[in-house]
Amino acid sequence: QMNFTGDQVLRVLAKDEKQLSLLRDLEGLKPQKVDFWRGPARPSLPVDMRVPSSELKDVKAYLESHGLAYSIMIKDIQVLLDQEREAMAKSRR
């Protein structure tokens, strides 16, 4: 099983189309690194993206430098995965 320790899901609220395209650019800047759980669609909809722990510093710097407001939706993905796995094992028992 892949381990996602320290990976976070950031929720970004793009104000306008320009900011949305900055987010789309991120996929090109960080190929196969940034995983859009909710892709850049329209300003009224949040963008959720999973960022590996190794890329967090860069990605947050990119967002902040472009004035993109974000919050941390999931602080550590692996914690939720461990809970999910434990719940499945418990249910099986």
Add this chain to the structure above:
Amino acid sequence: LERSTSSFSYSSYHTLEEIYSWMDNFVTEHSDIVSKIQIGHSFENRSILVLKFSTGGSQRPAIWMDTGIHSREWVTHATGIWTAKKIVSEYGEDRILTNILMSMDIFMEIVSNPDGFAFTHSMNRLWRKNKSNRRGIFCIGVDLNRNWRSGFGGNGSNDNPCSETYRGPYPHSEPEVAAIVDFITAHGNIKTLISIHSYSQMLMYPYGHLLEPVSNQEELYNLAKDAAQALYEVHGIKYIYGSVSSTLYMASGITVDWAYDNGIKYSFSFELRDTGRYGFLLPATEIIPTAQEVWMAIRTIMKHTLNHLY
């Protein structure tokens, strides 16, 4: 493995083996109304299975439902399982569902992407695509919701095999998609298609690959509105609704567009809840509330189909 569905936990996530074992028990226990059909094999040669709910007749108008085309969306498979159980337990009790099943059949494909789903349990919980790999292509997997022959290759899909929305080398290149296409085309009397995804709490209808409205846009909008209202009344979860391209984004080669272009007037896709906190990692405690609310929306759509057969 479980020997009967009575000890099966509908409020937990399960592996592919557990789901396929549940299916066998479920069909055995409800053989008067449920049967299992194999419609094909996945890229890695796993069976692709469909549950058929029928009270008789032949070639009846029918409803198609699929869950799990994106493998990491675990709450959709779990919702499909709960919905199957709901159908057999409500038949004979719920007048609307009973009327539906007296005139129509229901087909439900619970694991539309078995290879990807198995991979989420074995290697990568966040895997989305199928597992196809082709000579000379560096990355694995095709996004099965971009591989349909409707607007294939347009905006909102990707020709980069490493992208999460890679559309595949050509329409219906993927056995998981071709199996559904062949089944629905051969059946020839499917009147409604409901494809269930997660997450973001949306109920959408065609088109994704075009901005122009479909011919019965007003009917679909009003039906989506009624369905979203029926869903909201269960647990107060709000869904937005509209066409894919106007509600979410341009997406080409998607299931609902192909269905609509092939004569299925009532073609919808759901994006189930996450309540803004968990994304694809919705806790198992939310499986049943999610399934309960989406059942009321599905029931609304099926009732409309029954009253407006075409």
